[in-house]
Amino acid sequence: MRAPRIAVIGAGPAGLGAAHVLVRGGAEVTVFEGADEVGGLARSHVLWGHTVEFGAHLLLRVDPRIDALWDELIGDAYVSVPRSTRILTGGRWLRYPYEPLDIVRTVGLAETARCAAGALRRGPDGPDLEHWVTARFGRPALELFVADYVRKLLGAEPSEIDAGFAATLLGFARQPSLAATARRVMRRAPEPPVVRPDGGVGELPRRMAADVVARGGTLRLGTRPQALAHRDGAVCGVRVDGQDERFDHVVSTTSLAVLAGGLLPAPDDIVARARALRLRGVVLVYLRVHGGVPFADQWVYVTDPSRPVGRIANYDAWRPPHAPAAPETVLAVELGGADDDPLWQAPDSELAARAETELRDLELLGGGTVTGWHVLRLPRVQPVPLVGSGVATDAVRAWVEQIPGLTSTGRFGAFANTGVHESILLGMDAADAVLAAV
Ligand SMILES: Cc1cc2nc3c(=O)[nH]c(=O)nc-3n(C[C@H](O)[C@H](O)[C@H](O)COP(=O)(O)OP(=O)(O)OC[C@H]3O[C@@H](n4cnc5c(N)ncnc54)[C@H](O)[C@@H]3O)c2cc1C
Structure with a gap:
């Protein structure tokens, strides 16, 4: 019997998670990636000699x-450091995830x-x-x-957001289970450490892609299928450069x-429901900071709605424990959000000045001097789980699921604020189901 031919669209964590399982399951796999490199939103890049990500990527x-x-x-090629993340809310710094004490x-x-009394009412x-x-x-x-x-x-009121987002918000989604999280809080056990490959988070998708290729898979970078080929209601391949290429199954x-x-x-x-799912963008301002370590957390988050700054990642916080502070670090400052926010149209130099001023106001620059900046605009990267979006997502996913030969997965296929590992697992689960079916 010939090996099933499977196309995977996207070489981010989810697509590579799927490809990882599929090649090991004996499938002939081709991964189509529109960008010129793998990793999707979890890729790393080098700025001023420092490896950075899109934000913190914990x-x-x-x-x-x-x-x-x-x-x-x-x-062993990774660092593991105690998690340190804090939120500035109502003018006070709190550890995050929240800790009762x-x-x-x-x-x-x-x-x-007052909170305890409120909890009784x-x-x-x-x-x-x-x-x-x-x-x-x-x-x-x-x-x-x-x-x-x-x-x-999310740029929305809590009354507009689906209740299902609570699990992500309160950190449960990144823990094995709600019960495990509750047990950890009761035992006052520390948060699990955070880990980062030596070449940055993007090293994980890079190595996954290399492994897929080493096992006979094909990776086609810079290739964005124009359409899915279909016959009698079933997907039977992808159309690239006007040519249909046959596959037994497509994982998108x-x-x-x-x-x-x-x-x-x-x-x-279905088209209307899929298009109505709201995605929000992020403007990232990277600041090169010389002298003085501004703060020791992997990220801090400023919730004050009057300030455009949100999460601020500090890459020096990935330093192995006991290693001396580097003379220079890079901070990634998230600004604005909605794609119609005027900040999106502002010149890069203005965004960089704004980020620096915000950090000085918040005393997050310490004695450091900003010696360089770099701005990235990432449109439509964050699913906004509005009330009703779960019903809409379910309807679109139900439509996908009844199409033979097609599986949709990943952060944008599930329309969920998944992390890297969750996205990989979504891809792996999808691949398991495909292997069982083909
Ligand atoms: C600012 C920010 C901060 C984050 N912080 C964290 C964090 O701290 N911890 C954490 O675990 N996660 C974090 N994440 C989330 C993490 O990046 C995602 O969960 C993960 O990258 C999603 O993987 P994915 O493969 O589903 O999607 P993506 O990473 O988006 O990958 C999809 C890939 O498919 C390609 N593609 C899309 N459409 C096509 C097409 N038609 N044809 C060909 N290729 C296509 C894209 O180019 C991309 O490479 C963060 C994300 C953002 C934006």
């Missing part, structure tokens, strides 16, 4: 399948008592994040810990909006 090793992948492809220490007994549950939080923790906790965070991150990690009505004809209501 990775935790909390899944056995990821552990096996990591051991095989990365081995830290909250009491930082916000004080009176405010804690919980509101009714509902489909949105505001109801979800107030039903479990009360309104003061919503205002203190959640509301500004969500406004800044492109967005549902590109897939439904773009790569493949779809009913009008």
Whole structure:
């Protein structure tokens, strides 16, 4: 029997997770990647001699399948450092994920008592994040810990956001389970350490891609299929440069909006639902900072809605424990969000000046001097889980699932704020299902 021929669209973590499983399962795999390099949003690049990512890209090793992948492809070539991430909210610095004792220490007994009293007067549950939080923790906790965070991150009110986002927000999505997270909090066990390959986060997808190729897979960079070939309602290949190339199955990690009505004809209501799924962009300003380590966290997050700055990553915080501070570091400052935010149109020099001023105001530059800047605009990278988007996503995914020969997965196929490891796992799970079916 011949090996099944599978096309994978996208060489980000999800596409490579799928390809990793498919080549090992004996499939003949071709990965089509529109960009000139692999890694998608998890790729690394070098600025002023420092390896950086799109923002912080914190990775935790909390899944056995990821552990096996990591051991095989990365081995010991990584640093592991204690997690240190903080949020500036209401003028106070809190550890994140939130820790009960830290909250009491930082916000004080009176405010804690107000939150506790609020938790006793919980509101009714509902489909949105505001109801979800107030039903479990009360309104003061919503205002203190959640509301500004969500406004800044997603550009929407908690009442507009789907309740399902709570798991991601509260850190549960990155833990093995809610129960495990609760046990960790009860034991006051430390957060698992965060890990980063020596060549940056992008080293993981790079090595995954090299392994796929070493096992006989094909990687076609700079190649974006124009359409999916289909016959009698089933997908049977991809169209590249006007030619149909036959495959037994296509695994797509492109967005549902590109897939439904773009790569493949779809009913009008499905196209409308896929296009209505909101994605938000990020403007990243990298600042080269000389002298003085501004802060020791991998990232800090500023929730104050009057400030355009959001998350700030510090790449020097990946220094192995006990290594001396580097004379220079790079900070990645996330600015703005919505693609119609005037900041998106501002000249790079203005964005860089704005980022520097914000950091000085917040006393996050310490004694450091900014000696260089670089601006990147990443449009449509963050799914905004508005209320009702779950129903819309389910409808589009149900349409995809009934098409023989096609699987959609990954951050943009699932329309979820997945992390790198979760995206890899989505790809792996999709590949398992494909191998079982072909
Ligand atoms: C600012 C920011 C910060 C983040 N921080 C973290 C973090 O701290 N920790 C963490 O774990 N995760 C983080 N993430 C999320 C992480 O980057 C994603 O979960 C992960 O990269 C998603 O993998 P993916 O393969 O599903 O999608 P992507 O990474 O987007 O990869 C999809 C790939 O498919 C290609 N592609 C798309 N359409 C086509 C097409 N039609 N034809 C050919 N190729 C196509 C794209 O070019 C891309 O290479 C962050 C993301 C952002 C934007």
